[in-house]
Amino acid sequence: MIHVEIDPNSGFCFGVVRAIEMAEEHLAKGKSISSLGEMVHNAEEVKRLESMGMHTITCRDLDRDKNQTVLIRAHGEPPSTYATLKDKGRHIVDATCPIVLKLQERVKKTYENHPGAQIVIYGKKGHAEVIGLAGQTNGEAFIMNNAEDVKKLNPDKPVFMFSQTTMPLEGFAEMKTALETYIESEVISYDTICRKVAHRIPEVKRFAAMHDVCVFVSGKNSSNGKMLYNAAKKANSSTYFVSQANEIDKRWFKNEMSVGVCGATSTPQWQMEEAKTTIESWFNHT
Numbered sequence: 001m002i003h004v005e006i007d008p009n010s011g012f013c014f015g016v017v018r019a020i021e022m023a024e025e026h027l028a029k030g031k032s033i034s035s036l037g038e039m040v041h042n043a044e045e046v047k048r049l050e051s052m053g054m055h056t057i058t059c060r061d062l063d064r065d066k067n068q069t070v071l072i073r074a075h076g077e078p079p080s081t082y083a084t085l086k087d088k089g090r091h092i093v094d095a096t097c098p099i100v101l102k103l104q105e106r107v108k109k110t111y112e113n114h115p116g117a118q119i120v121i122y123g124k125k126g127h128a129e130v131i132g133l134a135g136q137t138n139g140e141a142f143i144m145n146n147a148e149d150v151k152k153l154n155p156d157k158p159v160f161m162f163s164q165t166t167m168p169l170e171g172f173a174e175m176k177t178a179l180e181t182y183i184e185s186e187v188i189s190y191d192t193i194c195r196k197v198a199h200r201i202p203e204v205k206r207f208a209a210m211h212d213v214c215v216f217v218s219g220k221n222s223s224n225g226k227m228l229y230n231a232a233k234k235a236n237s238s239t240y241f242v243s244q245a246n247e248i249d250k251r252w253f254k255n256e257m258s259v260g261v262c263g264a265t266s267t268p269q270w271q272m273e274e275a276k277t278t279i280e281s282w283f284n285h286t
Helices: 013-028 043-051 079-087 097-113 126-136 149-152 169-182 200-209 222-235 269-283
Strands: 003-006 032-034 056-057 069-070 092-096 117-120 142-143 159-163 188-190 212-218 238-244 257-263
Touching: 013 043, 013 069, 013 097, 013 188, 043 056, 069 159, 079 126, 092 212, 097 117, 097 126, 097 159, 117 126, 117 169, 117 238, 117 269, 149 169, 159 169, 169 188, 169 222, 200 222, 212 222, 212 269, 222 238, 222 257, 222 269
Parallel strands: 003 257, 032 056, 032 069, 069 092, 117 142, 117 159, 159 188, 212 238, 212 257
Antiparallel strands: none
């Protein structure tokens, strides 16, 4: 017999669950809805929602998209997006994660109350959440993800630092130190990392180390998935990345083995269940 366990701490975070439930509630009424950007960085889950009637679009598609209802996903959007949707007469279902929404409000308030100060966002340039945060500053925020980026700043002007909610705690601490070393003026940092996401790193390390083999299920475009997979791989070298169950290789396993299945904050529970069932079907016969 082979024992397969799903990590109870893996899968959708609260913000993603909430956004998907809001979309499903609308679709259940027989109404179509357009998601502005992929609902989650998981192709299989996006396909499932699209089979229910959801469409994935960008702002460039608004003129040809016929849906009156547009959903803003958990990542959030900049103010300019809301203005565009309003101008085009669209109904907005705002599924921005409450944690991200609160962060947007803090960034905007800081920007408005401290003219001349430098707003730094520790995050990944081009990430949807970061675009939404930078939009609160009319695009004037500095996006940084490594210590070398501090050289872009004026050392004589004060800095207010925020973080994308899904960045690693260690990286935030390093960026904070780099700013305090380089900036001659005041540096005020706000640790705005979501702890439920941040704690996934030590949790996935513990889980991976508990098993002989670990299968990590995630969308290929998920930055959170890449980060958590690398953490699991460090804890257990026999960790394999798959984006769907048919990518699992039977040769990774043998009888009398303990296997762990885990995933990213954008990995649906049904995908991890599917991976578990696939592995068990090869070995556990009654």
